[in-house]
Amino acid sequence: MKGLYIHIPFCQSICTYCDFAKEIATPKKQANYIDALIQEFHGYKEEHKALTTIYIGGGTPSALKNDDLDRLLATIYDHISMQTIEEYTVECNPNDVTVEKAKLLKKYGVNRISLGVQTFNDHHLKFINRDHREADIYQALTILREVGFDNISLDMMFGLVGQTLDELNDDLQKVIRLNPNHISYYSLILEEATPLFYLVNKGQVTMIDDDLEGSMYETVMDTLIEAKYAQYEISNFAKKDYASKHNTIYWKNDDYVGIGASSHGKLNNKRYANIRSVKRYIESVASRGMPENTSYPYEPLRDYLLMGLRLLEGVSLDAIKERFDVDLLEHYPKLNPMLEQGFLTIEQNHLKFTRRGLLLGNDVFVLF
Ligand SMILES: C[S@@+](CC[C@H](N)C(=O)[O-])C[C@H]1O[C@@H](n2cnc3c(N)ncnc32)[C@H](O)[C@@H]1O
Ligand code: SF4
Incomplete structure (x- = not known):
């Protein structure tokens, strides 16, 4: 089993807590990036045959213009046998979901959407600088379901600055009412070099304390399990048969190809990480055909445990x-x-x- 991960490092707005490789870029830079991605994709011809999952993540893949997205998806569709692809996920943010974009994803065989909700609370959405509000989440889900996506995962967060247990419970009830097949529920991590880190260091805001964070995590687990979701990983919950096949490749330490700026891959007992800078990624693909990347030490047993213990089994x-x-x-x-x-x-x-x-x-x- 092999997975393909494709990183799209562009967002419409930048969230205060996020440390992923992402930027707000001009249409020209985005188009150049897709050209480079397609070139790197062709560099893994041998691996194309064994793929069983594809995951386009970010950043925000849905932030791409439809013609750039079309070029990328068409290339994948033309070179990978879709019959062998069991799961094909694209991450979307609610405000990007239009009927046209959803139909485009459907046309090229995407069969799973990971929707970045984080919270339904408009006050918290505003504070973390998301560009959507509660109403946009419902609208996006309606469009996705009308276009025929029945395998939907919601990305959620708890432990937001100032969040109360009542607010978390309110989010959980709303998630359950929407009835997604899969839910990722992450505890907010304070990452260095983010606007949130700066605010906390200046003493302008305070992260929630460890006890409340623990209570919140227990509330998330108890509530979702009660609602018949199986917790199969530290932060992931799924209905029967809907555990993420792609992410399970990581947790089981199987092989995967990662393409795009900052992507990681693991192939034939070697790990690599592509250059994080989008500019240097585009330049290196243009000059050498493949991106600058670094191989890094692979410790088979340690990696196996670090990933495998995340699974509840x-x-x-x-x-x-x-x-x-x-x-x-x-x-x-x-x-x-x-x-x-x-x-x-x-x-x-x-x-x-x-x-x-x-x-x-x-x-x-x-x-x-
Ligand atoms: C990097 S985002 C990409 C998808 C999409 N742009 C979005 O924001 O939903 C993937 C997920 O990582 C999680 N995430 C990002 N930064 C985080 C942080 N500092 N702590 C906890 N979760 C985080 C969020 O739940 C987010 O949905
Ligand atoms: S969390 Fe998602 S939308 Fe927000 S900045 Fe990070 S990648 Fe972009």
Whole structure:
């Protein structure tokens, strides 16, 4: 199984918390970027045959003009056998969704939309500098469903500055009422070099405290599970058979090609990261045919654990023994106190997080 990730580093407006590679660019720069992307895409001809998932993310792919999007989607459609593609996702922001754009996505075989909602609360949407409001979310979903998209994921966030548990519950009820097949619910992370980081450092706003963040995460998990969504990853919930196939490639440490500025890929036991700057990405593809990229150390067992433990099913100790020829608990003795304190557990020979461990979150990953 192999995935293809394509990064579109353009947005209509920049959110205060976001550290992803993205910018507001001129139409000319966007067109040049799509030219470069298409060129890089053709550099992976061998991999095209084995693909099972495609994910166009960003930034905001739906922010592209329809003719640029058309050129990109048509190229993919002409060179990849759509029969073997099980899941083809495009990230959209509510305000970009028009009937024309939705039909364009449908025409080229896209079968899953990830809609960036974040919150339904207009006050919070304004503070984080999203360009949509609650009403736009409903309108976008109506269009997407009318055009025939029945596999829709919503991206949500909790722990927004000043957010209360009541406001979170209100968001959760609205999400459930919309009945998406899949929900990603992320805790707001304060990333360096973002406008939010600057505001927090200046003391102008305060992030919510750890206890409230923990309560919010528990509320998200309890409410979505009660609404019959299965939590299959730290931040991801799905109805039966709707877990993200593409993201599961990452979590299972399978191979994927990443194209576009800042994209990462993993092929044949090597990892690489493309240059982050859009300008340098375009220039390097123009001059060398492929973008500047950096190979970085691949530590098979560590990567396997860091990704695999994100899945609630955990990692199979038998599979680790077979694949890496190590006894995991001997190899990482630091895991034992985590097991004794109830952050991790072993069930049916799978090492996995307990509810307490999930609440500890990323702190567990420093062990590896
Ligand atoms: C980078 S965005 C791309 C998709 C689209 N532009 C959007 O904003 O929905 C993907 C997701 O990452 C999440 N995200 C971005 N920055 C984050 C942060 N600092 N903390 C938590 N989640 C974040 C948001 O939920 C967002 O939907
Ligand atoms: S969160 Fe999405 S819309 Fe906001 S700046 Fe980041 S990529 Fe753009």
